[in-house]
Amino acid sequence: MSGAVQTALAAPAGPARRAVRDPLVAGLVGLCLAAAAGLLVAPPAPYLVNALGQLAAFAILAVSLDLVWGYLGILSLGHGLFFAIGGYVCAMHLLAHGVAVTGVLPDFVQFMGWKSLPAYWVGLDHAPYALVLALALAGLVAFVFGLASFRSRVNGVYFSIISQALVYVAMLLMYRNDTGLGGNNGMTGFPLLFGWPMGSPGVVTGLAVAALLTLAAILAGTRLLVGTAIGRRMLACRDDETRLRTLGYSTTRLKLGIWCLSAMIAALAGILYVPQVGIINPRVLAPDLSIEIAVWVAIGGLGRLGGAVIGAILVNGLKFWLSAAMPEAWPFILSGLVLLVVLVLPNGLLDLVGWRPRPTWLRGAR
Amino acid sequence: MADPLRALLALLCCLALLTVPAAAAPLDRARFAADLCGDGAAQVRGAEGLVQAGGDLPADDLAFAGGLLGALAERRLSCPADGALLLDRPDAPEGHDAFTGAVRPAAAARAPILGLRQRAAVETARGTVALLTGPDPAARAAGLAVVERRIATVPAAVLDRARDAETDAGLKATITGLAQAAALSSPDPARRRAAIAAVAVSPSGAAQARLAALKNDPAYAADPAFRTALDTGLATVSRAVAIGDGLAVVYNGLSFASILFMAAAGLAIIFGLMGVINLAQGEFIMLGAYATYGVQEAFRRLAPGLLDLYLLAAIPVAFGAVALVGIGVEALILRHLYRRPLMSLLATWAVSLFLVNLVRVTVGTQNLQFVMPAYVSGGVPLYADFVMTWNRLFAIAFAAATLVLTLLILRRTPLGLDIRAVTQNRDMAACLGLPTRRIDRLAFGLGSGLAGLAGVALCPIYSVNPGMGSGFIVDSFMVVVLGGVGSLIGTLVAALGVGGANVLIEPISGAVAAKVIVLVGIILFLQRRPEGLFAVRRRR
Numbered sequence: 001m002s003g004a005v006q007t008a009l010a011a012p013a014g015p016a017r018r019a020v021r022d023p024l025v026a027g028l029v030g031l032c033l034a035a036a037a038g039l040l041v042a043p044p045a046p047y048l049v050n051a052l053g054q055l056a057a058f059a060i061l062a063v064s065l066d067l068v069w070g071y072l073g074i075l076s077l078g079h080g081l082f083f084a085i086g087g088y089v090c091a092m093h094l095l096a097h098g099v100a101v102t103g104v105l106p107d108f109v110q111f112m113g114w115k116s117l118p119a120y121w122v123g124l125d126h127a128p129y130a131l132v133l134a135l136a137l138a139g140l141v142a143f144v145f146g147l148a149s150f151r152s153r154v155n156g157v158y159f160s161i162i163s164q165a166l167v168y169v170a171m172l173l174m175y176r177n178d179t180g181l182g183g184n185n186g187m188t189g190f191p192l193l194f195g196w197p198m199g200s201p202g203v204v205t206g207l208a209v210a211a212l213l214t215l216a217a218i219l220a221g222t223r224l225l226v227g228t229a230i231g232r233r234m235l236a237c238r239d240d241e242t243r244l245r246t247l248g249y250s251t252t253r254l255k256l257g258i259w260c261l262s263a264m265i266a267a268l269a270g271i272l273y274v275p276q277v278g279i280i281n282p283r284v285l286a287p288d289l290s291i292e293i294a295v296w297v298a299i300g301g302l303g304r305l306g307g308a309v310i311g312a313i314l315v316n317g318l319k320f321w322l323s324a325a326m327p328e329a330w331p332f333i334l335s336g337l338v339l340l341v342v343l344v345l346p347n348g349l350l351d352l353v354g355w356r357p358r359p360t361w362l363r364g365a366r
Numbered sequence: 367m368a369d370p371l372r373a374l375l376a377l378l379c380c381l382a383l384l385t386v387p388a389a390a391a392p393l394d395r396a397r398f399a400a401d402l403c404g405d406g407a408a409q410v411r412g413a414e415g416l417v418q419a420g421g422d423l424p425a426d427d428l429a430f431a432g433g434l435l436g437a438l439a440e441r442r443l444s445c446p447a448d449g450a451l452l453l454d455r456p457d458a459p460e461g462h463d464a465f466t467g468a469v470r471p472a473a474a475a476r477a478p479i480l481g482l483r484q485r486a487a488v489e490t491a492r493g494t495v496a497l498l499t500g501p502d503p504a505a506r507a508a509g510l511a512v513v514e515r516r517i518a519t520v521p522a523a524v525l526d527r528a529r530d531a532e533t534d535a536g537l538k539a540t541i542t543g544l545a546q547a548a549a550l551s552s553p554d555p556a557r558r559r560a561a562i563a564a565v566a567v568s569p570s571g572a573a574q575a576r577l578a579a580l581k582n583d584p585a586y587a588a589d590p591a592f593r594t595a596l597d598t599g600l601a602t603v604s605r606a607v608a609i610g611d612g613l614a615v616v617y618n619g620l621s622f623a624s625i626l627f628m629a630a631a632g633l634a635i636i637f638g639l640m641g642v643i644n645l646a647q648g649e650f651i652m653l654g655a656y657a658t659y660g661v662q663e664a665f666r667r668l669a670p671g672l673l674d675l676y677l678l679a680a681i682p683v684a685f686g687a688v689a690l691v692g693i694g695v696e697a698l699i700l701r702h703l704y705r706r707p708l709m710s711l712l713a714t715w716a717v718s719l720f721l722v723n724l725v726r727v728t729v730g731t732q733n734l735q736f737v738m739p740a741y742v743s744g745g746v747p748l749y750a751d752f753v754m755t756w757n758r759l760f761a762i763a764f765a766a767a768t769l770v771l772t773l774l775i776l777r778r779t780p781l782g783l784d785i786r787a788v789t790q791n792r793d794m795a796a797c798l799g800l801p802t803r804r805i806d807r808l809a810f811g812l813g814s815g816l817a818g819l820a821g822v823a824l825c826p827i828y829s830v831n832p833g834m835g836s837g838f839i840v841d842s843f844m845v846v847v848l849g850g851v852g853s854l855i856g857t858l859v860a861a862l863g864v865g866g867a868n869v870l871i872e873p874i875s876g877a878v879a880a881k882v883i884v885l886v887g888i889i890l891f892l893q894r895r896p897e898g899l900f901a902v903r904r905r906r
Binding site: 069075148149151152153154156157158160161162164165166168169172173175176287288291294295298328331332334335336338339342343346 | 637641643645699702703706707708709710711712713715716717719720722723724727836839840843844847878879881882885886888889890892893894896
């Protein structure tokens with residue numbers, strides 16, 4: 001990953017040069033790499049390591065939403081769905097792996113009175129297959145939903161509402177106990193990760209480092225992407241889709257491609273998140289959580305990938321701290337923060353710094 | 367349709383003739399007392415005779431018999447040579463004469479003993495008396511429970527009389543069912559056929575099951591008249607039950623749809639006018655319900671006598687209070703965000719988060735307790751198994767009134783004209799001198815007020831707590847989008863459609879699956895027609 005950045009630094013031409021001009025992203029990538037190295041050399045208390053890893057997973061999720069909302073003007077209120085797809089497949093892999101090694105069936109399978117894992121779990125104990133399945137599934141769901149929506153030009157708030165209904169439907173479905181995916185209790189009690197006992201300091205550190213490295217890679221990769229011609233087309237599509245279409249570009253294909261990419265990145269975040277918290281349940285699919293992702297992006301700075309990362313880390317860091325210190329006050333602080341950002345800082349907290357390489361006043365985000 | 371009706375009428379007449387009470391033959395009291403004082407066979411004869419005659423006996427005879435039977439069962443009966451004495455407790459030295467009431471010594475008298483074999487007959491007779499003359503439903507229900515154990519020995523006249531005299535609806539239904547069951551299993555073929563016809567007159571799911579069970583009866587194969595009667599009766603009952611169930615589905619769908627409509631109507635106006643997704647609409651509904659609670663508490667403190675009227679008094683209060691909150695939100699926040707609808711969506715989400723937690727902190731998370739006035743509790747059984755419950759009727763009527771009023775406001779008032787103008791073409795309306803910002807604010811107040819009204823309508827049906835609003839938001843947005851933005855009629859049609867579909871699918875595949883199927887159906891439909899069912903033509 002640092003390779004990509006080095007390439008960008010070494011060859012200041014074309015899209016890569018624009019990446020260099022984004023010191024925020026470069027700084028964040030460097031920070032991620034430094035934090036990963038720091039964790040490996042001198043790991044702090046495990047709970048801090050774990051919190052850092054979770055923050056990195058949330059940041060990846062925020063980047064995935066910023067990619068479609070900030071750069072394409074599509075506000076998805078259903079990104080929790082893709083996050084959950086990644087999370088559920090990851091949980092299935094962990095349980096199947098546990099069964100393959102220890103032979104003990106997970107609790108919820110025993111509760112349902114089944115003698116073995118359901119048939120469609122076959123092969124999930126192999127990590128590469130599970131990874132491919134999670135990404136493919138998220139991509140497929142995104143493709144079907146996106147194709148149907150973008151072809152019939154559903155956009156703006158309509159798209160937001162329908163995507164919210166989609167995640168709500170998924171939540172209702174997953175609350176059923178007969179899906180074979182744990183029902184309302186979800187899945188938990190993962191015994192092993194690649195043969196290592198879950199929760200041991202090494203695994204915790206490893207997961208956090210993996211999340212940080214992935215974040216760095218995603219951040220650098222998406223920054224490179226939005227620096228290319230495709231990125232400029234995305235901005236054009238956000239600001240005036242009709243004109244771009246009139247100019248002969250297929251906006252449907254553009255939107256569909258970026259939408260599926262975003263869904264897969266969100267699934268990756270889910271994959272990294274679930275082993276760190278040790279549980280997945282349908283509450284991940286609650287519409288509120290999906291709105292919250294949009295809140296992170298809006299608070300950090302819509303339309304700038306670094307802003308999404310900062311927003312996710314800031315809001316979730318505050319949440320970790322405050323929901324322990326004063327749980328009553330947290331919702332008020334969050335709603336106050338949202339209103340403040342929305343009313344006073346239209347480009348998010350980055351407005352405070354006054355750092356603005358390219359004005360991204362969102363006149364286009366209809 | 368005329369023939370079955372005529373047949374029903376004829377049947378009713380026949381039944382009426384059958385149940386006309388014969389001239390009440392008084393009880394031979396002396397003989398009855400002598401029987402109870404006699405040996406076991408006499409006791410059984412007396413008790414069973416009473417049960418057989420029970421349907422025709424005058425009330426005072428029944429009371430007399432009841433006293434004697436009770437005394438016998440509790441060993442308080444004493445039998446001197448001339449008549450019977452009722453003691454206050456077993457082995458008391460003296461007692462009241464059963465005929466005259468005079469106090470007499472019981473020293474020389476014989477105390478009859480109730481044997482185990484006779485006890486069943488005597489208890490049935492006591493139960494019959496209690497069923498017919500019990501002072502309160504509980505006593506009559508206890509009597510019925512005793513009678514039920516030996517129902518074969520009880521004549522139909524007793525049960526008919528008890529049913530006709532019964533005032534408690536639940537007990538009446540139990541007696542009816544029992545009488546039907548007893549008649550259906552009676553050994554007399556004519557009586558069985560009459561019973562089948564009688565069951566067919568008052569159809570219900572229970573009656574259908576009872577008749578269907580008779581198909582396994584040997585008489586069904588053996589007796590052609592019985593088979594014809596049963597088949598006809600069963601067909602009548604099945605049809606009536608199907609109609610009743612259909613009515614119930616329509617009614618439930620209508621009430622669900624009216625709640626959806628109430629929740630979505632305000633959204634439709636706000637969304638149609640300003641393109642603002644108000645995610646706080648569910649919380650406005652919650653505030654309306656809490657305002658209703660406030661009105662109830664105020665009535666409880668200030669005018670306890672008028673407490674039943676609080677629900678009506680809450681209507682203007684909830685509308686006004688929530689409309690004010692809405693206008694405040696608009697003036698403080700949304701006014702700045704008209705050019706950025708996605709940001710206004712986040713802002714209203716923040717408002718909803720704030721409101722939920724504000725109520726949670728100040729009032730608490732528990733469900734609120736509401737007094738249910740008479741006009742929203744209970745219901746009236748209309749046809750077969752279909753019971754029209756008042757609380758749902760209240761919601762339906764409320765929604766209908768809201769619809770009419772809102773349509774009147776939109777179609778017949780200057781404000782409505784302005785709202786429609788701005789909805790259709792904001793810039794042109796502004797050019798013509800309409801104060802669009804002021805209209806926005808008033809319309810937002812109207813939309814919020816409608817949510818407050820929905821809160822009032824929900825109080826008798828749903829549990830009211832700070833989180834109640836979140837359950838509505840997805841459904842009501844689907845209704846608004848499906849109906850077509852800015853079209854109140856579209857919202858109504860969509861609400862009816864979604865409510866009906868939910869209720870229709872629910873018995874087939876369960877509540878969750880019904881919701882999933884309906885939402886997926888809407889999502890698919892919107893891919894084909896993104897502008898909804900009734901799109902308002904507009905220029906932007």
